[in-house]
Amino acid sequence: MSDRVRMAYVGCGAISGMHTYGIESSGAPIDVVACVDTDLERAMAAAEPFGASAHTSMTDAIGADGIDAVDIMVPHRLTEALVNEAFDAGLHVLLEKPMAPTLEACERILQRASSSGSVFMVAENAQYWPEVVTAKRLVEAGAIGEIVTARASFLIPPLESFYGEGAWRFDSAVATGGICVDTGSHWIRPLRMLLGEVESVVGVTGRPFDAMAGESLVRGLLRFESGVVAAIEGLLTAAPLGPEPLFRFTGSAGEIHIDAAGRCLVFDGTERRGRQEGPAAGYLSSYSGEFDDFAAAILSGRPPAAGPEQSVKELEVAFALYRSVESGRWEHT
Numbered sequence: 415m416s417d418r419v420r421m422a423y424v425g426c427g428a429i430s431g432m433h434t435y436g437i438e439s440s441g442a443p444i445d446v447v448a449c450v451d452t453d454l455e456r457a458m459a460a461a462e463p464f465g466a467s468a469h470t471s472m473t474d475a476i477g478a479d480g481i482d483a484v485d486i487m488v489p490h491r492l493t494e495a496l497v498n499e500a501f502d503a504g505l506h507v508l509l510e511k512p513m514a515p516t517l518e519a520c521e522r523i524l525q526r527a528s529s530s531g532s533v534f535m536v537a538e539n540a541q542y543w544p545e546v547v548t549a550k551r552l553v554e555a556g557a558i559g560e561i562v563t564a565r566a567s568f569l570i571p572p573l574e575s576f577y578g579e580g581a582w583r584f585d586s587a588v589a590t591g592g593i594c595v596d597t598g599s600h601w602i603r604p605l606r607m608l609l610g611e612v613e614s615v616v617g618v619t620g621r622p623f624d625a626m627a628g629e630s631l632v633r634g635l636l637r638f639e640s641g642v643v644a645a646i647e648g649l650l651t652a653a654p655l656g657p658e659p660l661f662r663f664t665g666s667a668g669e670i671h672i673d674a675a676g677r678c679l680v681f682d683g684t685e686r687r688g689r690q691e692g693p694a695a696g697y698l699s700s701y702s703g704e705f706d707d708f709a710a711a712i713l714s715g716r717p718p719a720a721g722p723e724q725s726v727k728e729l730e731v732a733f734a735l736y737r738s739v740e741s742g743r744w745e746h747t
């Protein structure tokens with residue numbers, strides 16, 4: 415292999431734009447040489463900035479473009495067959511989360527990946543979110559003492575590119591749920607990074623966004639193996655909303671807030687409005703670290719920051735919350 419990764423996009427929907435931003439902003443040694451989508455016009459539009467070829471099937475792209483890796487960005491009910499085809503062709507795989515619609519399918523994919531000899535990474539960009547990484551460092555250094563509780567809040571506007579008319583996310587049979595299973599991992603992963611593993615969940619859901627068959631409102635409590643309980647809340651809404659922290663980690667000696675402006679603020683009594691730690695990079699910058707890590711795993715053999723099995727836990731949490739909605743009780747993950 416050369417010192418650069420020749421990659422194909424498989425699925426050229428809205429998330430591919432964020433992946434393009436990640437590649438370009440990171441300077442990762444990745445060349446997108448092919449774009450695949452069942453809609454040829456969409457594949458051509460995604461391919462144009464790269465000077466890449468456009469195809470309507472991954473099979474065609476594999477045969478034509480001498481690719482090393484695929485970035486699979488399709489509804490998760492379609493992922494297993496595409497991942498298997500990629501491994502059969504000896505390709506490295508970056509798979510947009512969630513890995514699959516069921517835990518059984520996730521296990522099959524992980525087993526196939528372990529015998530493939532290829533790099534397999536699930537694209538959970540929150541693992542590389544600069545403010546989260548900074549907060550993790552601060553917590554480990556004891557900046558706010560022992561964690562007492564935490565809160566994660568995601569309030570999502572219905573962007574046309576993701577939630578426009580006919581969007582697959584509106585169909586719960588395709589999406590396997592709503593915002594918890596689709597978006598919740600970006601908020602569950604940081605909680606896990608700082609608090610450890612989730613032991614059980616209790617929650618409620620609602621459907622205030624009429625177009626979406628799955629839940630567009632979620633409120634939950636996550637009990638961690640350490641005994642700490644954190645809150646998580648999510649809402650898909652077009653209504654104007656006021657600012658609030660995306661994450662709030664409360665310790666015995668202070669708090670850490672991560673806000674929508676991309677700031678990690680420490681409240682330890684030294685500054686009334688909090689002391690900023692690290693640069694205000696913001697959520698989108700997490701995609702840069704994701705592609706740096708994927709390229710390094712392929713070119714240098716360095717293990718990714720988080721193995722693909724880590725993404726299964728976020729699905730387990732989401733599914734446990736759905737069970738809790740039905741049972742009205744705490745459910746184990």
